[in-house]
Amino acid sequence: MVAAKSHRKQIIQYGLARTFGWASRNITAKRILTFHSVAVGTDPFAHQNPELFEQQIRYLAENRYMSYRISDIISRWPYILDEERWVALTFDDGVDNAITTVCPILQRYGIKATFFIPTLCIKEQRTLPEREMLSCYQNNHMISWHDLSVIVDSGHEIGSHGHSHVKLSRQSEEFVREDVTLSKKLLENNLMMSIKSFAYPFGRTDAFTHNTRKIISEAGYDSCCTMMSRSLARGDDLLLLPRTGITGLDTLKTFIMKLNGDYDCIRWIYDR
Numbered sequence: 001m002v003a004a005k006s007h008r009k010q011i012i013q014y015g016l017a018r019t020f021g022w023a024s025r026n027i028t029a030k031r032i033l034t035f036h037s038v039a040v041g042t043d044p045f046a047h048q049n050p051e052l053f054e055q056q057i058r059y060l061a062e063n064r065y066m067s068y069r070i071s072d073i074i075s076r077w078p079y080i081l082d083e084e085r086w087v088a089l090t091f092d093d094g095v096d097n098a099i100t101t102v103c104p105i106l107q108r109y110g111i112k113a114t115f116f117i118p119t120l121c122i123k124e125q126r127t128l129p130e131r132e133m134l135s136c137y138q139n140n141h142m143i144s145w146h147d148l149s150v151i152v153d154s155g156h157e158i159g160s161h162g163h164s165h166v167k168l169s170r171q172s173e174e175f176v177r178e179d180v181t182l183s184k185k186l187l188e189n190n191l192m193m194s195i196k197s198f199a200y201p202f203g204r205t206d207a208f209t210h211n212t213r214k215i216i217s218e219a220g221y222d223s224c225c226t227m228m229s230r231s232l233a234r235g236d237d238l239l240l241l242p243r244t245g246i247t248g249l250d251t252l253k254t255f256i257m258k259l260n261g262d263y264d265c266i267r268w269i270y271d272r
C-alpha cells in the first residue's frame with residue numbers, strides 16, 4: 001500500500017520534472033545528496049537497491065565528479081563553489097549496511113561521504129524497545145562503534161543526526177540542547193575526534209526552527225544539513241544546508257535528473 005502510493009507520487013514528480021525541469025536545470029550546480037539504507041527492502045523511501053545504488057555511484061565516477069565530505073565543504077566555503085563538478089554524498093540513520101554494502105561500493109569508485117548517525121540507534125547504545133526505534137529499520141541491524149571507526153579509517157566523515165532521532169522543532173529548548181550535546185559527546189568520546197557536522201532528523205522545513213538552529217550552533221556544530229532540495233549557492237546559511245534526497249524509487253535516469261536540478265522546480269513538494 002505504502003509502496004503503491006510512493007510509486008504514484010514518484011510518477012507524478014517524474015512527469016512534472018520532465019515537463020518543467022528545463023526551468024531549473026543547472027548541470028554545473030554543486031549538490032549534497034541524501035541516501036539512507038542501501039539494501040533490498042519494502043520501504044522505498046528508506047531502502048535503496050544496492051545494484052541501482054552502484055549504478056549511480058559509477059555514473060559519478062565515470063563522469064569525474066569530485067566527492068567531498070561536509071567538513072570539506074565548510075573548510076573551503078565559499079570558494080568550493082567555484083570548483084568544477086563535485087557532489088557530497090550523505091547517508092542518514094546508521095543502518096549497518098553502511099559498512100557491509102555502502103563503504104565497499106564507495107571504495108571501489110574512490111568516493112568519500114558523510115554518515116549522519118543518531119547515537120541512540122548505535123548497537124551498543126540501544127536501550128529503547130524495538131517498537132520505539134526508527135520504524136522502517138526495525139528488522140535491520142544498526143551500526144556499532146567498531147563499524148563507525150572503520151568508516152572513519154576509510155576516509156569518510158561521521159556527523160551527528162541527534163541522539164534520539166525526533167523532530168527537534170517539536171521539543172522543548174532543554175530537550176534539544178541535551179539531545180544534540182549528548183550525541184556530540186558520545187561520538188567524540190568513542191571515536192576520539194571532533195564532530196562538527198549535524199543533520200536535522202527528518203530535515204524538512206517543519207523539522208527545525210530558528211531556535212533549534214541557534215541551540216545546535218551553541219552546542220559546537222559548524223554545519224547543519226536539512227532536506228530542503230536544491231543546489232548550494234553563495235550566501236547559503238551553513239546551518240541550513242540544502243540536500244537532495246535519493247530514494248529507492250530513483251532509477252539512474254531520475255538520479256541524473258535530480259543531480260542536474262530538474263527536480264528543483266518541484267521542490268515545494270519535497271520541502272514540506
Ligand SMILES: [Zn+2]
Pocket residue numbers: 092093161165201202
Ligand atoms: Zn534520519
